[in-house]
Amino acid sequence: MNNDVDPTPSAPQIRLYRPGDGDALFDICMRTAEAGGDARHLYEDQDLMPNIFAAPYAYLEPELTFVLDDGTRAVGYILGTSDTPRFVTEFRERWLPLVAERHPAPVGEPATRDEQMAFLLHWPERMIVPEMADYPAHLHIDLLPEYQGRGYGRLLAYTFFDALAKAGAKRVHLAMVTANTAARAFYDRIGFRELPVADPGVLTFLGRETALTDSERARLG
Secondary structure, three states: OOOOOOOOOOOOEEEEOOHHHHHHHHHHHHHOOEOOEOOHHHOOOOOOOHHHHOHHHHHHOHHHOEEEEOOOOEEEEEEEEOOHHHHHHHHHHHHHHHHOOOOOOOOOOOOOHHHHHHHHHOOHHHHOOHHHOOOOEEEEEEEOHHHOOOOHHHHHHHHHHHHHHHOOOOEEEEEEEOOOHHHHHHHHHOOOEEEOOOOOOOEEEEEEEOOOOHHHHHHHO
């Protein structure tokens, strides 16, 4: 039994995303979008951020979308892509046409949080960072606050890394808000290291190998 996770019979389980998880995916995204905290009061459009950072992955790469299920609903997720340049192309060609009318691009310089997010939605090429060429996969991970710090994030990450390795991606990266020190501590614990980027702005880029170490695989079970 994994000692990092609650040993109760009702302990949440990790599984692949299902279409019925959509509402939970959107809810988790918004309740963790402000440096791990609730962002629902900050945005008028509650679907905008999920349609940038969660839903397109479930739609385009469901085989790499995993959720933490408490027996009633999804309470956390990890999702991403094994090939960022390919994902960017598919985002523009297959995903953006589905949501562009719902979330129109801002006219002029973005002035509100919603407009800033809409700008990102319509600019998927931002995900291609030259310094990340050797780390072609990328990810997003979020858990509701009551499931954080209990080992579930680590197991979600290891599950995802293993799936990436089987898909042929040898390295994975992520971009995080530098001020989110709690997230940085978590990523450090699961083997990420900082990667230099010429002009990262408010972000820090981290990366690691997808191959699990023996101790990581033992935790995964």
